[in-house]
Amino acid sequence: MLNVPSQAFPAPGSQQRVASGGRSKVPLKQGRSLMDWIRLTKSGKDLTGLKGRLVEVTEEELRKHNRKDDCWICIRGLVYNVSPYMEYHPGGEEELMRAAGSDGTDLFDQVHRWVNYESMLKECLVGRMAVKPAVAKGNYDWFQTASLVTIVIYTKQKDISLDSIIVDYQDGSLRAETIIKDYAYLLHMGLCHEVQEEFSVRAVENVGKIEITLKKRQSTSWKCLGQPLEKHNSFTPKKDSDLRYRKCQLVSKEDVTHDTKLFCFMLPASSHLQVPIGQHVYLKLTVKEIVKPYTPVSDFLFSEFKEPVLPNKKWIYFLIKIYPNGLFTPELDRLQIGDFVSLSSPEGSFKISKLQELEELFLLAAGTGFTPMVKVLNYALTYVPRLRKVKLMFFNKTEEDIIWRSQLEKLAFKDKRFDVEFILSAPTSEWNGKQGHISPALLSEFLKRGQEESSVFLCICGPTPFTEQGIRMLHDLHISRDEIHGFTA
Numbered sequence: 313m314l315n316v317p318s319q320a321f322p323a324p325g326s327q328q329r330v331a332s333g334g335r336s337k338v339p340l341k342q343g344r345s346l347m348d349w350i351r352l353t354k355s356g357k358d359l360t361g362l363k364g365r366l367v368e369v370t371e372e373e374l375r376k377h378n379r380k381d382d383c384w385i386c387i388r389g390l391v392y393n394v395s396p397y398m399e400y401h402p403g404g405e406e407e408l409m410r411a412a413g414s415d416g417t418d419l420f421d422q423v424h425r426w427v428n429y430e431s432m433l434k435e436c437l438v439g440r441m442a443v444k445p446a447v448a449k450g451n452y453d454w455f456q457t458a459s460l461v462t463i464v465i466y467t468k469q470k471d472i473s474l475d476s477i478i479v480d481y482q483d484g485s486l487r488a489e490t491i492i493k494d495y496a497y498l499l500h501m502g503l504c505h506e507v508q509e510e511f512s513v514r515a516v517e518n519v520g521k522i523e524i525t526l527k528k529r530q531s532t533s534w535k536c537l538g539q540p541l542e543k544h545n546s547f548t549p550k551k552d553s554d555l556r557y558r559k560c561q562l563v564s565k566e567d568v569t570h571d572t573k574l575f576c577f578m579l580p581a582s583s584h585l586q587v588p589i590g591q592h593v594y595l596k597l598t599v600k601e602i603v604k605p606y607t608p609v610s611d612f613l614f615s616e617f618k619e620p621v622l623p624n625k626k627w628i629y630f631l632i633k634i635y636p637n638g639l640f641t642p643e644l645d646r647l648q649i650g651d652f653v654s655l656s657s658p659e660g661s662f663k664i665s666k667l668q669e670l671e672e673l674f675l676l677a678a679g680t681g682f683t684p685m686v687k688v689l690n691y692a693l694t695y696v697p698r699l700r701k702v703k704l705m706f707f708n709k710t711e712e713d714i715i716w717r718s719q720l721e722k723l724a725f726k727d728k729r730f731d732v733e734f735i736l737s738a739p740t741s742e743w744n745g746k747q748g749h750i751s752p753a754l755l756s757e758f759l760k761r762g763q764e765e766s767s768v769f770l771c772i773c774g775p776t777p778f779t780e781q782g783i784r785m786l787h788d789l790h791i792s793r794d795e796i797h798g799f800t801a
């Protein structure tokens with residue numbers, strides 16, 4: 313089933329539409345309606361001219377396909393032959409041609425990021441863009457002073473930030489992995505002299521460079537940086553880059569509810585790693601070779617009770633529910649302060665860019681499915697300029713199961729944009745809040761938009777059946793796929 317929002321969102325003539333450049337739809341020729349397009353895509357006709365083959369497209373190749381009758385456009389790394397779609401495009405052929413033979417992602421997003429091009433153009437897929445080094449080989453550099461060695465990685469990404477880079481220094485070798493769009497760029501060297509464990513990492517956002525500053529153990533002048541190690545100076549699709557672990561020390565552990573605890577781990581001095589919002593890491597115990605994923609939380613809901621956070625962000629917090637019969641969590645719970653756990657590189661598909669233009673954010677969480685919401689909530693309230701409202705609907709069994717209830721209530725009290733509602737499936741008779749499980753009725757009440765045309769986003773996380781059912785119900789309520797992020801395994 314094609315997921316084309318039939319009631320276009322935002323509504324025609326709304327502020328949001330007018331704001332994005334006075335576009336207008338063009339009259340389409342007879343036989344060129346959306347239904348006709350769907351029929352054509354289902355007809356089995358070869359719409360790419362490649363007989364179903366997928367190819368790797370270089371930039372040079374892409375540029376060649378820039379005519380109406382031979383028009384390729386790249387969106388989010390995938391290249392489509394849009395020539396067959398020309399006459400069906402509601403925005404007209406000229407509009408579509410603006411992206412001919414090039415990367416049309418930004419243009420597409422500016423006009424209608426909600427359009428489900430992936431399903432509409434499924435039969436027009438030509439292939440992926442070839443691995444194109446965003447950093448050409450040799451595009452890192454280094455310089456030194458008497459006591460320091462600074463390595464500079466030029467990413468050519470203006471929005472590069474400190475959570476895009478993971479650096480580990482061990483036994484004389486330095487491994488720095490930079491995430492650039494969908495690729496991981498690796499700098500991997502055996503350094504030619506010793507350096508101290510601690511180093512600093514800095515992102516210079518406006519020029520898209522990352523600087524790693526190492527402290528020399530001896531103030532000799534280095535003739536070279538070192539020897540290249542495995543996969544040095546190469547790009548790997550992000551999804552294929554392997555999970556690496558580093559040993560973290562348990563700093564503190566506190567009860568949050570009767571079965572959920574807040575664990576704080578400290579990264580080693582020789583690692584730089586920040587888990588991006590909405591992503592998780594794997595924890596591994598040495599006792600048994602078991603690995604389980606967990607989503608770090610930030611300290612913003614409880615920090616007022618704490619010592620100031622270390623400025624270098626060496627601490628990582630997790631809210632973890634202990635299952636007495638579980639495989640992993642009882643072992644984790646047995647760790648003493650000072651013990652070690654291995655922590656992987658981050659993983660996950662959540663894109664922070666989804667939140668940037670947001671006006672209303674809805675969060676649906678069940679039990680420990682609350683964990684990804686913490687950072688999302690903090691980010692939205694702090695960095696999203698047009699945000700008017702955040703609503704959290706938090707499902708639990710009983711009152712005792714609610715994580716950080718008083719902190720959430722306090723936040724709702726002090727920030728009028730934020731609202732929280734607790735729904736219990738097995739409350740005591742004293743409970744006078746909402747009861748039950750996730751349902752279309754609860755959702756449609758919850759989702760009432762402040763303003764019809766505001767741009768909304770919705771995150772959902774909980775046990776798999778909760779998330780899956782929830783997403784289905786949301787589709788039935790005409791929330792489009794683009795407006796939902798489900799945190800799933």
Ligand SMILES: Cc1cc2nc3c(=O)[nH]c(=O)nc-3n(C[C@H](O)[C@H](O)[C@H](O)COP(=O)(O)OP(=O)(O)OC[C@H]3O[C@@H](n4cnc5c(N)ncnc54)[C@H](O)[C@@H]3O)c2cc1C
Pocket residue numbers: 592604605606607608630631632633634635636637638639640641642680683800801
């Ligand atoms: C992306 C992601 C992020 C996550 N983030 C967090 C987080 O931040 N915090 C958090 O607490 N959890 C999180 N989880 C869940 C976490 O990964 C573990 O699944 C959880 O901690 C349970 O681990 P366990 O090995 O202790 O329990 P398990 O051994 O998996 O058992 C869990 C429960 O199921 C029962 N059980 C196990 N096997 C069976 C069976 N065959 N039949 C019936 N019952 C059974 C056990 O008795 C126990 O009660 C996340 C999961 C994912 C996928």
Ligand code: HEM
Pocket residue numbers: 320321335336337338385394401402403404407408409410411416417419420423424427428429432433
């Ligand atoms: C990248 C270059 C593109 C540009 C500049 C562009 C431009 C436009 C414009 C100006 C409109 C009219 C806006 C309006 O509804 O008021 C439109 C509508 C539309 N375009 Fe595009 N478009 C592009 C690519 C695409 C692609 C690749 C698809 C693939 C499916 C697509 C699908 C649609 C659809 C479905 C509509 C109607 C949307 C609605 O009813 O809200 N467009 N486009």
